[in-house]
Amino acid sequence: MQEMKVDVLLGLQWGDEGKGKIVDVFTPKYDIIARFQGGPNAGHTLEFNGGKHVLHTIPSGIFHQETINLIGNGVIIDLKIFNDELEELREKGAEPSKNLVISKKSHLITPTHRLLDAAYEKAKGKQKIGSTLKGIGPTYTDKIARTSLRIGDIAMDNFQERYAKLKERHFNILKNYDFDIENHKIDGLSFVEYEQKWMDAAKSMDNIRLVDSEQFINDHLKAGKSVLAEGAQGTLLDVDFGSYPFVTSSNTISAAVCTGLGIAPNKIGKVFGVFKAYCTRVGSGPFPTELFDKDGELLREYGHEFGSTTGRPRRCGWLDLPALRYAIMINGVTDLIITKADVMDKFDTLKVCTSYKLGEQQLSYMPYEILDDKLEPVFETHQGWNEDITKTDSMDDLPQNFLKYIKYVENAVECPVSVVSVGPDRNQTIIR
Secondary structure (H helix, E strand, O other): OOOOOEEEEEEOOOOOOOHHHHHHHHHHHOOEEEEOOEOOOOOEEEEEOOEEEEEOOOOOOOOOOOOEEEEOOOEEEOHHHHHHHHHHHHHOOOOHHHHEEEEOOOEEOOHHHHHHHHHHHHHHHHHOOOOOOOOHHHHHHHHHHOOOOEHHHHHOOOHHHHHHHHHHHHHHHHOOOOOOOOOOOEOOEOHHHHHHHHHHHHHHHHHOEEEOHHHHHHHHHHOOOOEEEEOOOOHHHOOOOOOOOOOOOOOOOOOHHHHHHOOOHHHEEEEEEEEEOOEEEOOOOOOOOEOOOHHHHHHHHHHOOEOOOOOOEOEEEOEEHHHHHHHHHHHOOOEEEEEOHHHHOOOOEEEEEEEEEEOOEEEOOOOHHHHOOOOEEEEEEEEOOOOOOOOOOOHHHOOHHHHHHHHHHHHHHOOOEEEEEOOOEOOOEEEO
C-alpha cells in the first residue's frame, strides 16, 4: 500500500479567512483532520443545516463521525475552555469521545497563564498587541523555558504537586506587576472559581483518548490513510514571518506541520491557502490596505466582521497582493481558496494593492519595514460585479467581472484558485 502524504490547509492573511468552513467541506475526503498549532485563540466557524458552530481547540472535522480529529502536540489546551467546547458539541448531537484524539505532548494553559497574559497586556499600555487574553503567549513561553505541563502529565501521581509549583512560580512573577488578582475576572469568573472548573475538567479527561500522536499519525499514513492538517490564525501572524511583535506566539505556516504533528518534511503533500477577497485584521499591528472610510465600514457590515473568539470588530481593507504573494512563497501553496467573495457583491468598483512604496523603492513583497508608517500601498481599481453570487453553484454561472478578478489574482501571484466560497454555509462552495 502506498504511503500517504499530509495535505495542509492554512490561512494566508491575518486570520479569519474562513478556514473552518473549508475544512468542514473537505473533511469527507480525509480519514484524519489534525490541528497542529495555536490554542483557543482560534475561532473556526462552521455553518450547515441552518446552524452555526464556533470551534476553538477542536478540529473542524468533528461533526463528521467517521473522520478522526487529532489535536497535535503543537496545540496548547485550556482544560476549562476545552471541556465547555465538548459539552456544547454534545448538545448539538456530536460525540467527541468517538472520533477525537489528543497528543499526550500537547501543553496545558493553566489559570495562572491567563493571569499572566492579562498582566503583560495591561503593562504594555498603548503598545499592547491586542492579545485574546487566552494565555497563549505565557504558555508557549513556559514550553520553551521547559517549565510547562502537558496533557499526559494529568495521569501522573505528582501532577498536583507540579501544578502547585508552576502556580507559585507564576504568582511570584505577578508580584512585579500592579495587577489585582483577587478582583480580576477570567471569562466572567474569579481566579478561584476558574481554577476549580479547570481542575474539574482535568478529571473528566478520562473520556478522551490520549495518544503518542507522532506515532499515531505516521502509522496511519503508512496504512494509506489520508490526513488534512488544519492551521489556526494566519500566515501574517506567524511568530517568525508575521508582522512581529504584533503576531501570535506560534508558527502558523506549513513548516509548523512537521513539528506540530511529528511528521517529516517529505510527508507534506498539497498546501491549500485560504484568503478573503479582501483583508481583515483583529487587534493592533500594521495593515497597509486598511480602510478608514465608508468602504471599510461596508466591508465590516456586509462581511459581519467581528471576531469569533473575541467579538471585537475587525479592521477591514482591500486585498493585498504583495502580502498574499509573500504568504504563498513562505508556505509553498499549491492551491488557493478564495472566501467571502459574496461580500464584494454590492461594490461598483474595488481596489487591489499591487505593490508598496517605501521612499523611492517600489516593493512587490512584504518587507521587514512593514512596521514603518512610511510604507504606502499602491492600488489598482477593478470593476465590481454588482450581482448576488450566494446562490451560484457553478463557475460557469459566476459574473464575468468576478471571473476576471479571480484570473487577475491567479496571474499576479502565480498560483491557481481551486475553490471559491460564495457564502458561509458548507453548501455555498464551488470546487473548480
